[in-house]
Amino acid sequence: MRQADKPGFDRRLLAPMLLGSVLNPVNSTIISVALVPIGAALGAPPSQTAWLVSALYLATALGQPVVGRLIDLFGPRRLFLLSTALVGVAGVVGTAAPDLGVLIGARVLLGFGTCAGYPSAMALVRSESERTGRDSPRGVLTALAVANQTVAVVGPLLGGLLIAAGGWRATFALNVPLSVAAVLLGLRRLPRTTGADRIRPARTGPPPGTGEPGGSGESRPGPAADSGPPPREGPAARLDLPGMALFAATLTSLLLFLMNLHLRDWYLLVIAATAATAFALRELRTAAPFIDLRVLGGNTPLLATFGRALLAYTVSYSFLYGFSQWTEEGYGLTPFHAGLVQMPMFLLAIGVAVVAGRRAGVRGKLVVGALGQLAASAVLLTLTGRSALWMLVLVALIFGVPQGLNNLALQNSVYFQADPERTASSAGLLRTFAYVGSMIASSAAAASFGQHADTAGMHRLGCVMLGAGALHLLLTALDRSLGRVAAADARAAAE
Template sequence: MMLGSILNPINSTIIAVALVPIGNALGAPPSQTAWLVSALYLATALGQPVVGRLIDVFGPRRLFLVSTSLVGVAGVIGTLAPNLGVLIAARVLLGFGTCAGYPSAMALLRSEGRRTGRDSPGGVLTALAVTNQTIAVIGPLLGGLLIGLGGWRATFALNVPLAVAAVLLGLLRLPGSAGTGESPQRGRLAAQLDLPGMGLFAATLMSLLLFLMNLHLRDWYLLVLAAAAGIAFAARELRAGTPFVDLRVLGGNPPLLATYGRALVAYVVSYAFLYGFTQWTEEGYGLSPFHAGLVQMPMFLVAIGVSVLSGRRPGVRGKLLVGAVGQIVACLVMLTLAGSSPVWMLVLVALVFGIPQGLNSLALQNSVYFQADPERTASSAGLLRTFAYIGSMVASSTAAASFGPRVTTGGMHHLAWVMLAAGALFLLLTVSDRTLGRAPGSAPLPGRLRA
């Protein structure tokens, strides 16, 4: 479960320190290398809920093995890529390959909860979150080391041994039966999967994300396509006997919808910092990729400590409020930075950002586990990642627009203002959500909210 779920975050964090070396090697400006970030999240945002639904129907084993094998193939393609276009294609394949890890983990937790009668696995959920935080610690530093030893191509080659290890562990340990959702019959398979709904969902999300990746009024037609596909998707899902996304249930579950909204704006801030601030420390401030990774380490170390200390406490409102305030404070400190600032100021920003990094991801993950329909745990977890990836692509586009052809301190400040606005919205969404105040064991809310 842990190894599968880290394949996405390790590729997210390693690429943060590799963007500048890749751009220098291939002659690509930040506005083009930003596609290396967006390509992975575009593929994963599309694939996570689809693969999650397949896991709900078939169980995690088959989906995990096939999907994770693609990670190894993408690692080989990226290592040998002759140009930026092939490299972007490798990142797309990586995105699809990492789709099964997190939904599989959440589905397995749900099935184990049924088997053992322990429906509140706080310790295991915390371990899953801390594992991802630990990889986020290792990612930038490991990326810097790999680039120093073997160049940026080594950051892609790393996926090959990771994929081999994940597939072998999956073959040895994952249960063979479905066990996490319905038992499909061949004649009803197409209806259970709702292939038209999946296609319309993909068309809606693809059009929207392509617009977000390169914000410009000349691409207005993409928004029109997204709206048209979205309307058709809603009409289809409301009529389908077994919908891909049960809009009736989702519409009757305001706590879960609010969680998805908070995830979107929270990850706008998180990923804008991860990619935008890291590029500035390298190109605008003058650090090497290795030292840029070192500057990021305090954030992830604090995040791990915060996750461990707060993980077993059942409430989420306090975590989210402190996380929102932490984001706002960190953005304000970013606005004071300049090319002449001492290094300890950069470390201070990373330390402050570590608090929301540890609290927000844990609280959002736990919220979905308790708010989602138990029969759709994997697809609901996939949708959480989809909203997070939409936020990451908004962040990537904003960073590209803020920096333009060169990464400057002025561009970093512009990015910080956008992050500050998103942090304020996250705080507003948290303060206004009264359902977060319910204590464990109180009367259930829509979608089984318990924490």
């Protein structure tokens, strides 16, 4: 069949895909300008309000790959509806929260509630590609990236407007109408097909776009290669609940340690190491693992992408939260004006993502993105409480370039490097590594600022950002597999 005769992507899916995927970033960016007002209202210093950031990302880092795996098995509809409904519940709890503890609980609910949006979108891109025979998702993937950047534009500014109009509680109340809209769109437009309809025998070759696993030139069989045809069983039988539980124990104990780095919490690292060992043993022995370590371990390019996500988002979120708090406490801006200062960054990021999304490949995007983070972090170290306002805007503008490039490049990398049968769970793992980076950023910000977000603390945080940015650049420069992603992207667009 000629390309022109093939059916096209179902455009009705775009609205729920885009809205679901931005529920998490809208809550991330709004809270960045609400931390200081919340701290003032509840009598909490930055070291305590940092838990409002960490709580959401702890829940989301844990929930994204779990929900992603459920989407791989059962399809996106039910998981999308359940999760987005939970966002509305979290909005009500947060709006009525009497103290910081309840507010942190609301952020945990928001974390779990926003888990399904992005994996659902990636799964729908994959299933539409299979339905239509058009493996050219570049435009839709770019739309997802641009939607997230657009929300990032609106988030800080909208947060400032909401705080000015109704106080910080209004930033939580916003989730109620967003949840209602997402549920209604999901009910009307998401397909009713289940993951069971899309399950196929396990692949024995490398993931698309990666060449041979690890770039070694050797073909490694998948986990089912020597065990005959896969059993004909329903998706429920393929749920690895013990593996999910061990994954949760590993990640939770690790992230709790990262949230408040101190030697007295050494036992959390012991728990994490023990749970991780048990998890690895479980996943290597079970027939239907939650995370197939045998395939993932042979897919070095995908592992490198996850590592880059951790480093890139460590820098990004250090800036998002650290710079926002400093502009309010260290520089003296209101929450509204603090959001306004960041607006040029996100506007430029949208333009960069739109332009870069038209071009195949990811290496150039990642290299420029890493260099942009390094440049912006270096300029950040020159700022003081007496710096001209245009200097703050300049730093935000420089950060706009990596904001527009890194998210797009990492997203496209996962699409072409992941096992198609695990697209949603791989997308969830990408977000998990990003959220681990955000946890590191949150912990670094809390340690750098202590009781007050002053200039000296921001400079300490800037040094952390420089180190992470340098590692990101090094990991990108040494990764030869990125050229194969460009080739796969170009082939897909030409089909």
